[in-house]
Amino acid sequence: MSDTFSPLRPKVILGIAAHPDDLDVGAGGTLAYFASLGAEIHYFILTDGGKGSDDPAMTSAQLVEIRRAEQKAGLEIVGGKSITFLDYPDGELEVTMELKRQIVKAIRAIKPDVVITMDPTVTYVASIGIINHPDHRAAGQATLDAVFPLARDRLTFPELLTEGYEPHKTETVLLVNFNESNFAVDITSTLETKLTALKAHPSQFGDLEGSTWVQDMARGQGQKAGYEFAEGFVRIDIR
Numbered sequence: 001m002s003d004t005f006s007p008l009r010p011k012v013i014l015g016i017a018a019h020p021d022d023l024d025v026g027a028g029g030t031l032a033y034f035a036s037l038g039a040e041i042h043y044f045i046l047t048d049g050g051k052g053s054d055d056p057a058m059t060s061a062q063l064v065e066i067r068r069a070e071q072k073a074g075l076e077i078v079g080g081k082s083i084t085f086l087d088y089p090d091g092e093l094e095v096t097m098e099l100k101r102q103i104v105k106a107i108r109a110i111k112p113d114v115v116i117t118m119d120p121t122v123t124y125v126a127s128i129g130i131i132n133h134p135d136h137r138a139a140g141q142a143t144l145d146a147v148f149p150l151a152r153d154r155l156t157f158p159e160l161l162t163e164g165y166e167p168h169k170t171e172t173v174l175l176v177n178f179n180e181s182n183f184a185v186d187i188t189s190t191l192e193t194k195l196t197a198l199k200a201h202p203s204q205f206g207d208l209e210g211s212t213w214v215q216d217m218a219r220g221q222g223q224k225a226g227y228e229f230a231e232g233f234v235r236i237d238i239r
């Protein structure tokens, strides 16, 4: 599954996701693995996560603060370097030129060789009864548009160029897609780190201690690739 691609050894990874927890769930083992090899990891979180609770006593304002702290803890556990929260309202993320401009600015500032985001083509997976969160789709689409062509093109967003944000070409995009993948990262050595990162999000994953869904998911992805545990992605090496 992975052998059609050259080995991936990122120097700088920018993870761009809708909610505080998306990157840790979708790519926490991968991010921890590359961090352990010396890659610089940056998180760019587009919404405030303020709808992700069914606790009647919880307010959005409280939840935003809780999830921000949880994501900072998750980032630290995977070995990440920086985190930015754009604070769009959870559940209302739209693919706008302003959102793309903000992502382009981050790409041009951080200059990643690898961008990790959500696969925007996943609208639903009927076989397992899943409708993908619209924020995930919007985050993935805006990020793909920002990677190509907007961050690359000198004449796009001339105000950013004036501010010193030079065009940047990202080499590889990894799309988080739990159902289909063409590339796997061996996370056997970092599965425990991923679990610890997910335990840093108690507002989202209260009962991880008594559950094995993280291990089961990683084992399933691993089986397809010949690893004990893996995370699967749709990998695009941009020409």
Ligand SMILES: [Zn+2]
Pocket: 018, 019, 022, 133, 136
């Ligand atoms: Zn999410």
